[in-house]
Amino acid sequence: EDDDSCSDYGSRDKPGTALGRTVPDGNVLFPDTFDTDHLLFYERFKVYQDYILADCKASEVKEFTAEYLEKVLEPSGWKAVWRTNVFEVLVEVVDVEYSALKAIVQLSEPFLCESQDSTFTLECIQELLELKERRIPLQELWVVYDESGEFDQTALAVEHVRFFYQYIWRTWDEEEEDEFDYFVRCVEPRLRLHYDILEQRVPSGLVADYQNLLSRCEELYRKFLNVRSTISSSDSDSEAENVSMVEGLKLYEKIEHFKQKLKLIENPLLRYVFGYQKCSGLQAKGLRPTGTKITHVVSSAVTASLLQALLRDKLCPESCGEDLEIQFHNDPLAAVNACYEGDTVIICPGRYVIDGMFCIADSVELEGYGLPDDIVIEKRGKGDNFVDCTGANIRISSLKLVQHDAVEGILNVHQGKTTLENCVLQCETTGITIRTSAELVMKNSDLYGAKGAGVEIYPGSTCTLLDNGIHHCKEGILIKNFLDEHYDIPKITMVNNMIHNNEGYGVVLVKPAMPSDVKDDSAERTKGIFLFIEEIPKTRKSSIPRLLMPFFLFPDLGNPHPTQFSDGTACVEGFRQQLPECLTDELELYEQAEISEQTEGNYEIASELGATNARKNRMHKKRLSELGITEADDNLMSQEVFVSIVGNQFKWNGKGSFGTFVF
DSSP, rough: OOOOGGGOOOOOOOSSOSEEOOOOOOOTTTEEEEOTTOHHHHHHIIIIIIIIOOOOOOGGGGHHHHHHHHHSOOOSSSEEEEEOOSEEEEEEEEEEEETTTTEEEOOSSOOEEEEESSSHHHHHHHHHHHHTEEEEEEGGGGEOTTTSSSHHHHHHHHHHHHHHIIOOOOOGGGGGSSHHHHHHHIIIIHHHHHHHHHHTOOHHHHHHHHHHHHHHHHHHHHHHHHHHHHHHOOOOOHHHHHHHHHHHHHHHHHHHHHHHHHHHHHSSSTTTTTOTTTTOOOOOOOSTTTTTOOEEESSOOOOOOHHHHHHHHHHHHHHHHOOOEEEEEEOHHHHHTTOOTTTTEEESSSSEEEOOOOOOOOEEEEESOOGGGEEEEEOOSSSSOOEEOOOSEEESSEEEEESSOOSSSSSSEEESEEEEEEEEOOOOOOOEEEEEEEEEEEOOOEEEESSSSSEEEEEEEEEESSEEEEEEESSSEEEEEOOOOHHHOOOEOOOOEEEEESSEEEEEEEEOOOGGGGGGTTTTOTTTEEEEOOOOOOTTTTOOOOOOOEEEEOTOOSSSOOOOOSHHHHHHHHHHTTTTTHHHHHHHHHHOOOOEEEEEEEHHHHHHHHHHHHHHHHHHHHHHHHTOOOOHHHHHHHHOOOEEEEOOOOEEEEEEEEEEEEE
16 A cells, blocks of 8 residues: 555655744754644544544554554654653654554764753663663654655654544543444544634633543543552452452542543533533622722723823712722723622723633623723634623623624623623624523613524523614524423513514524424413513504503413503503513603504514413423322412513514524
8 A cells, every 4th residue: 555645745756845844942953843733633634534543443543553653654764852741852763663652762963952950961861761671652752854755754643643642542442342433432522622622612611621521530540540450469358359349439430420521522512511511610709808899990001181081980089989999900801800799890992802701700890981882892712702791780881892703602691680781792603692590681782793693592581672783693582492391481571672684583482393282372372471562553654652552361362352451551550560670761762652664573572472481381281280280379380471572673684573493
């Protein structure tokens, strides 16, 4: 078989090397080495799959690797730098033991050695080589650069061996079951994860979790091997041996647990579902021990005019108190990391680039000093969220957040309440995510560019959207399935938003396919659901003001009927108390506004949410009946949800204003 078939590099038909060179940083007398550290994913993938491992089992890896080396590795006549953690020595290879993956070497002349400790003399290195019988693992050798191209294949082969045993191979792999293809089962997912990490496509927290799990698993496995060797070398049936067996079983269980976690992270489809809780380590600091609250001012440069303006507008003693403490920063991320409960961060005009993510676990306020387009924060790094919020009451205002080439969302509200006002969010993947039990209030803001949904609403969350623009996303708003019995119903308020130019629907509801015995007509409703919808005049030319008509939806009626009040005003006022406080003032502005052509989707969204909730309660009632519970408190069988869908405009969305995704 032709040697050149094993790589795209080093074709003997072409004169000269196809590889780059690495110049040593230290001793200038050391020769350059081949630069093989920056191979692309597909280059390594092809070699491991087609030329080294193929369909081998884990127990056959060393044998298959030796066969590959016999075809491509020069047996002698090449020089290399022998690198360890404490020294580097120039050696010459005189032979190769392919089965052991080792090279037989001798010291090169003249003797070249560089170390952190001057005790490594020629005599010391010679003595060390004699102890090793002059056999050095190939992964400790870096091939010296040669322009002729004669040793390209050798340099690449050594690199593939080194990379495999450094990043792919695990000491316990040989003991794994061999029923499956080792390359598909282990090599490919680990190789993909390695390059995902290099390209910053994995959150930094997940990378830290993986490395920590890997080191702990390796440590436990070493202990397990020691315990096992102690048991196997003992012939007695003593109490000490029984204790060792129990200890070995405990270690084995822990190792298996860690191995499963590692496999979850290595699997690109499962790593985010089961392998990683992003805010698990996000802990609130609380108040400072001194009890003081600090105002953090962020500016790339502080001028006299800027300071004077800040003192006049934001830092005046009348509004802040005489004992106001101020800290100055040039990085908004450093300012947020320095915050305690109740602190305020004022960000001055400028363009800031951060490498990391905002983790806000305390009730703090981030405020831009000026217009959002003048205060731009750009995110560098693909793997992390932009902003993670878990604080009880977080406020973010007058900022523009910009993502570039990201793989995570721009803002994630895990718990607590986050208020976003007068902000611009330029997204890359998903936009804002409101997790279960979390609350978001978003006012007068603009969100665009998400390749997923602009806003994702999880079951049991509270989402209030007022006067926002959500546009040029894959979907405008995505409401996650809440039909499962363990899920609570989200509380959703949408008032006067402009949802336009999205690729799919303006609003999408995700729900499972329903079996025939629980399917309902879309008009059916259940007890305890209040919907604010718009009473649409029969003629578009009518100048009659729009009346916000609250509907109480009954479970056994084909059509909703308005609850009777003495007059329309009493009708609205009777339900005003049901609204969140933040809506009371806003609704006064909308009650006299005229209907427009683009608001027809409001009723459709509210109606479908009510129908879905009705199905949820039917399913719950059926489960109780199956358990023999024929009489149950209605409050236990149904949850009250308040949905206000008022005055929103839906324009030029690719699939329409509202749709459902059935899975």
